[in-house]
Every structure is written in structure tokens, then in C-alpha cells.
Amino acid sequence: MVETATPEVIPDIEQEQKNKTGLEPGYLVICWNDPVNFMDLVTHVFQTVFGWNKVKAEQHMLQVHNQGKSVLTRESMEKAEHYVHELQKYSLHATMERDE
């Protein structure tokens, strides 16, 4: 039986690959203000998408309303994309931005 060689992983390469595939939590999911979405709807969507309680969802909704935007979470690229898609399903104005 042929023995399979154990792959040798060099830490730097592993780190580089991790960054390239977006596994590092370096993306901010942001919801932006608009004059048309209802506050109650925005709160509901935050609760539904992130599983937050009403108090937390309302805090972020008010931040959007009063400050023009709210950073909802900091995630890996894949997760950030997922959340943006979920928010946009409800037609909320959401984007993901690199956290620099």
C-alpha cells in the first residue's frame, strides 16, 4: 500500500490563502439611510436577518435614521455577502465595505 505523504503547510502561505479566500473577518456590513423604508420594517428585518432582539435592532435602526448609516456587523467576505443579500431581499440599502 502506498503511503500518502502528509502535506507540509507553511504558515505564511496558509495566512495568505486565508486572506485571499476572504475567511478573515475584514468586511463591514452597513445599512444606509433612505427616506422611504419604514422604521418598523427596518427593525423587523434586522431582527429576522441577524436574530437580534428588538432593543438591539431598534438601536441600529435609529443609528441609520439619525446618523445616516449603521455598521451592523464585521464579517468574513462570504458572510458579509450573505448578509448584504439577505438585507437587499427586503430592498434595504445595504452594502459591504472593506474594514481598513
Next chain:
Amino acid sequence: MKLIKANKERLSFQIDKKEKRALFSLLKLYPLMPAGYQRLSRSEAKSEDQELLDEALTTQRLENKRQVLAMMKAKSRFRVNKNGYRFSIKPAQLEWLLQVLNDIRLGSWLSLGSPDGAVEMFAALSEQNAPYFWAMDMAGQFQMILLHALTGEGSTQADSPPSTSREH
């Protein structure tokens, strides 16, 4: 439209003929949001990821449209009674109905020229875009009834139309 019964499996509303006609007229407009309107990022140029997001949203809209049409056709969804109809829906289905109504609301707002507030909106109102004003307002009213039914807040009836102060 008025919530008459709610539990974990199902929500039931009393809806009269005029309201049902208005709801169906609204749903026929779906989707109203222009394809490609939503951006994945504000700071980064359009990328492959943006194309994937566009595809995902298009697929989602097609699926929503299919469900909307199925809902409008299903006689069991709207059972005739002496005051109009009894409209029944599962909580999960209510989520996509909210998505559909908000697409219509935002799409109407975009068609009105994205006005900042009520004053600007009325100033921009014309014979041509008046149907969008109707759709935006009506979609908002149905949304609030559905939201209150889901959260169990407020009265079981939308006593007054949503005011602009409740908007962002």
C-alpha cells in the same frame, strides 16, 4: 384588512373585496425595483461578486413572482365569507410578501424620482406618475398591517395610514 387570528402556523386576516382588488393590483406590479439597482459595495468598482449578487437577486425575484402568482390563483388562500374574504398565510410566506411589497414600495419611490419627503413628492406628482404614488402608499399600508400581525404589536387593524414620520 384586519388580523383576526394568529398563531405559530398561520395568520388569518379579514379582507374586503376592495382591499383584495387593491392588493392584487399591487402584486401584479411586482417586481418594480430595476435590476442591478442594488450595489454590493459603495467603495469598490463593479466586480464578479456584484454580478453574482445581481444573479441571486434576479433568481429571488423570479421565485417571489412565482409565489405571488400562486398565491393569487389559490382559492384556498382567500376563502369567501359574508364580509369579503378570509385571507390565510403562514408566517414564513408573510416574510416574502413583505419583501414583495417593499420592492413595490421602493420601486414606486424610484419611479417618482426618489423624492426626499412628502413636500417634494407632491411637487413632483403628475398624471403620469400618480399610479406610482398610489402603489407606494398602498404597499406601505399593507406592510404595516402585516408587520403588526407578525410582531403582535398595536391593534389588529391598521387604524391609520403610515405617516411619513415613521419613515427613514
